[in-house]
Amino acid sequence: MPKLSPADVPEVxxxxxxxxIEASMTRDMRRSLFEKPGKVVFAIVELTSKSYTGHAEDEDKDPQVKVRVTGCEVARSDDDAAALADAKRAMWRGRQIDGTLDEVGEGPQRPDAALLDVTRSKPSEDELKEHKRRQEERRRAEFVR
Structure with missing residues (x-):
């Protein structure tokens, strides 16, 4: 992997x-994006670096890194969208205060803190496991019939 000088900032x-992204959206969401140009949806995305373009010392080309969306959840309710918008604004305020609006850096250490009120109303991992267990029991009961 090439080493970057402190002055180099790769283009993403x-x-x-x-x-x-597509898998996390309902059919209606996808249709709405198509039918209503300018429609906004809020999502939490996970980006993973997949490849880079290095550069030779005598080459006058900026370094680049390619990222892929490897995880995504799109807000499915107005409350979820509002919470994500609030989190986005909170993170932006943090970058303003930190003076990092134009810098590449670690960013906020706890962006999820802005979502705590909404995440409390969502199912826990244990609740999801229990739901899946009950679904499987229903499927088995139907199969036996």
């Missing part, structure tokens, strides 16, 4: 693979 390119 988004990989064209958007399967994680």
């Amino acid at each position: 390119k988004l990989d064209s693979a958007a399967a994680a």
Whole structure:
């Protein structure tokens, strides 16, 4: 992997693979984006670096890194969208205070703190496991019939 000088700031390119985004959206959401140009949806995305373009010392080309959306959840309710918008604003305020609006850096250490009120009303991991267990029991009972 090439080493960057402290002055180098790689350009970030988004990989064209958007399967994680599409999979997290309902049919109606996708249709709405198509039918209503300018429609905004809020999402939490996970980006993973997949490739980079290094540069030779005598080359006058900026370094680039390609990232892919490897995880995504799109807000499915107005409350979820509002919470994500609030989190986005809180993170932006943090970058303003930190003076990092134009810098690449670690960013806020606890961006999820802005979402605590909403995440409390969502199912826990244990509740999800219990739900899946009950679904499986129902499927088995139906299969036996």
